[in-house]
Amino acid sequence: MSDPAVPGRGAAPDATSRNVEQVELPPHRFAGLLAPAVDRTFAAGMLAGRDGGAELSSQYGGAAASGFLVEFRTRLATPGGTVSGPGFAALTRYRDPATCRRSLDKQVAYGMLQRVSDGGCCATDRGLAFLGDLWQVHAKATGELWAGHDDRVTRLVTALGRVLAYALVLAESDEPGGFAAMAPPHEPEDSPPGVLLLNRLGTLRHHRADAHAAAWTAAGHTATSVAALPPGPERLAIEQETDRRAAGPYAVLSADERLVMLADLAALPG
Template identity: 35%
Template sequence: MSYAAVIRPVIDRIHVSLRHAARPEVRGLYTPRGLVPGVEIDAFYALLDHPIPDAALAARMVYVGFDPEAVATQGLVELADGAWQLTGQGREVAVEAARILGRTAERLWSYRPSPSLPGLAAVEAALPLVGRALEAGQATGGPVFRAYTPVWEPDGATASARLVARLEALRHHRADAHRAAWGAAGLTVDEIQALEPGPEREAIEAETNRRDEPLYDVLDADERLVLLASLGALNDGLLAP
């Protein structure tokens, strides 16, 4: 099994757990303003740094559909010269959303119910390795990864907040690889979403891993182990229903 395949669910677990834990605060950010989270909640680490080309945002939204007029309706993002950018209100909301996710990460990851768990030391170990992987990804990433990097890391941000931003970007490298894999197999977005487990699905996942793997070539064997162990040790706060 490739390293890309092994680390994928670890990164996805972190993403899901943080978004889940932060959801009440995020709702409290949007609801009083009469808003609901839209494309900006997925892209704000990039949008706070630079505009995103229209084609890249459409590619990112391919699984749920992309309606530019609907995207602009809430007034948080606007299309200008072929790229999406935050409005004044959008930037205000995005900055606060980033703060919420950073605080949530710090709270979850600093919790050490056992002294054997590394807590925030795992964040410090993972942060530079993820940063190097992101830099390497500029040579291998697809259009969404390139459009969603670099990410916004404000002065004074905690290591936890910076790691959240970098991991969010890292996920787009694999997402590009997956879109390229099912596209090369001649499938449409509806067909890949309907595809059941089996040889065809396995072939697409293997091709996705092959395309995603170069991201980690910059890390040696020991560094790969450190990254996997550090991310895997981060508390997620998830509980079965």
């Protein structure tokens, strides 16, 4: 995966990475520690753009017109980008299918999306215009949120680019899921680092979501039953299996780089 607007890989680490304590951190353990840090940082970036996004959305018909465009923006903004029917099902696996279909119907009626033959969707010209404006909203919001943290954002963007590229290689023989539907994220040449970080984090979350779904499926659960599963040994076993299944792409990072990623995410505001 290319890294537009950030330095090339292999740059000398700064004081953050030089001062990281040498600690054994295998990929499966790292996957479990990383997930909440990714969720927190991604949520902070999306929250920073909420007001601007709501104002923009109102110009196109409101949330009922743009919900899936926002959610699937990194695929639908790609020229010719389509979320397939199976991809749509994977991305909405914890939601009521009939409700999702009605929501999609509304966004088609607003002229923002159009259906494709397998039940998936792609953006219309109006939808693409909305996504172009949303890109500007996220550029401004993340630039303000993470101002003064340029080195951290750059390191994270570069490391996440390596992780996502390796995840795509590993996923070539796997069943299609949410990650395959959304990766690689659309990254125009003029994308600022904050937007790259936000969207790469979002894409990585789908990789873990697929790992989690595979883990609870192997344990005999459905999306409904696993959501109702109380804390205890069975849930812990599913989370540990999720970590194991999600771990593969992190082998591309050294133990030092894994620790630096955790430290950088923890240091970002939000």
